[in-house]
Amino acid sequence: QSVLTQPPSASGTPGQRVTISCSGSSSNIGSNTVNWYQQLPGTAPKLLIYTDNQRPSGVPDRFSGSKSGTSASLAISGLQSEDEADYYCAAWDDSPMEVFGAGTKLTVL
Amino acid sequence: QVQLQQWGAGLLKPSETLSLTCAVYGGSFSGYSWSWIRQPPGKGLEWIGEINHSGSTNYNPSLKSRVTISVDTSKNHVSLKLSSVTAADTAVYYCARGICSSTSCAEDWGQGTLVTVSS
Numbered sequence: 001q002s003v004l005t006q007p008p009s010a011s012g013t014p015g016q017r018v019t020i021s022c023s024g025s026s027s028n029i030g031s032n033t034v035n036w037y038q039q040l041p042g043t044a045p046k047l048l049i050y051t052d053n054q055r056p057s058g059v060p061d062r063f064s065g066s067k068s069g070t071s072a073s074l075a076i077s078g079l080q081s082e083d084e085a086d087y088y089c090a091a092w093d094d095s096p097m098e099v100f101g102a103g104t105k106l107t108v109l
Numbered sequence: 110q111v112q113l114q115q116w117g118a119g120l121l122k123p124s125e126t127l128s129l130t131c132a133v134y135g136g137s138f139s140g141y142s143w144s145w146i147r148q149p150p151g152k153g154l155e156w157i158g159e160i161n162h163s164g165s166t167n168y169n170p171s172l173k174s175r176v177t178i179s180v181d182t183s184k185n186h187v188s189l190k191l192s193s194v195t196a197a198d199t200a201v202y203y204c205a206r207g208i209c210s211s212t213s214c215a216e217d218w219g220q221g222t223l224v225t226v227s228s
Contacts, residue, residue, distance in 0.1 A: 002153060037154070044203055044218040045146075045154065056215055088154055097169050098144075098156040 003028060004089050006101035013109045017077045020104045022089030023070065028099055030070040032092040036063075039086045039103075048087070049074060076106075084108045111136035113219035115204055117189075121226050127191040131204030131219050138185035141208045145178060145189045147200040148221075155200075160187065194226045 005023040012018040024030065036049040047056050049065035052072065064075045072091075076083055089101040117129035131143070145157040158168035160178045168176050177190045187204060201223050207216040 044221050046218070047207075047214075047216040050214045050216075054214065057213065090154075090156075095170055096167055098159075100154045100156065103153045 002102040003093060003099035004091060004101035006087075006089060006104045008102070009105045009107065011107040011109055012076075012079045014079055014081060016079045017075060018079055018106065019076075020074045020087050020089075020106070022072045022074070022101050024072075024091060024099075025070055027095075028070075028091040028093040029067065029072055031094065034065065034067055034072040035090045036065055036072075036074045037088040037090065039088065041085070045088065079108055081108050111217055113204055113206065113217050115202070115219040115222045117202075117222055117224070119223055119225060121194050121224065123195050123226060123228055124193055125226075127189070127194050127198065127202075127224055127226075129189045129202055129204070129222055129224070131187045131189075132185055133206065133217075136217070139182070141206040143178070143180065143187040144205045144207070145202060146205060147198075147202045149200045157189065157191075157202075194224075196226050198224070199226050200224060 010018055010020055033051045037045040038048045039045040048063055052067040053065040062078050066073050086103045086105050088103045093099045112134045115131045140162050142159055142161040144159040147155050147157055156169055158176055158178050160166045160180055166178055175192045180187050201221040203221045204219040
């Protein structure tokens with residue numbers, strides 16, 4: 001059972017905006033920053049968002065992150081077929097260790 | 110282009126020690142924090158531990174008694190050792206390096222190594 005809670009699946013049609021939620025607690029999201037990862041089928045995860053809402057170089061601005069209290073969200077606007085992937089949230093926990101959500105499988109219909 | 114290359118034994122018997130190595134090609138080794146993450150087949154990501162640029166380590170409490178992450182600066186390698194493996198340790202193991210400047214962060218991942226534990 002993962003420390004961070006994500007919906008197992010999400011879906012949208014091309015061009016749509018989709019959001020994926022990530023719920024934690026005061027010992028992780030509530031007191032530390034959140035990262036988001038994209039894992040395309042058969043590949044290693046890729047850092048998509050760091051420090052709650054920052055994009056690494058090369059990540060399109062269609063991807064955005066936000067955080068409020070002990071929850072975070074990833075939003076994808078202008079959904080494209082190549083966005084079909086698994087998405088994971090992660091945060092440092094006061095244990096101390098990094099904790100992940102179980103992942104959300106995004107399907108582009 | 111920066112590449113993280115991993116290698117190590119892919120098939121182990123129960124009670125053996127998992128040993129993986131990760132190296133960076135086309136980029137810098139120093140100044141980065143290095144992490145190991147694993148992913149059981151068909152499941153999500155699990156953080157194993159990290160070693161920062163100062164050599165300090167943090168480990169997942171559930172694995173701490175069996176894990177060692179170390180750096181060989183003479184070879185620019187980072188290594189993972191996990192002792193007394195069981196079938197539950199079967200997973201794809203990834204190394205990752207990360208760095209943050211005053212304005213941005215970047216992270217690279219290795220290609221992953223499937224380690225299977227079976228008698």
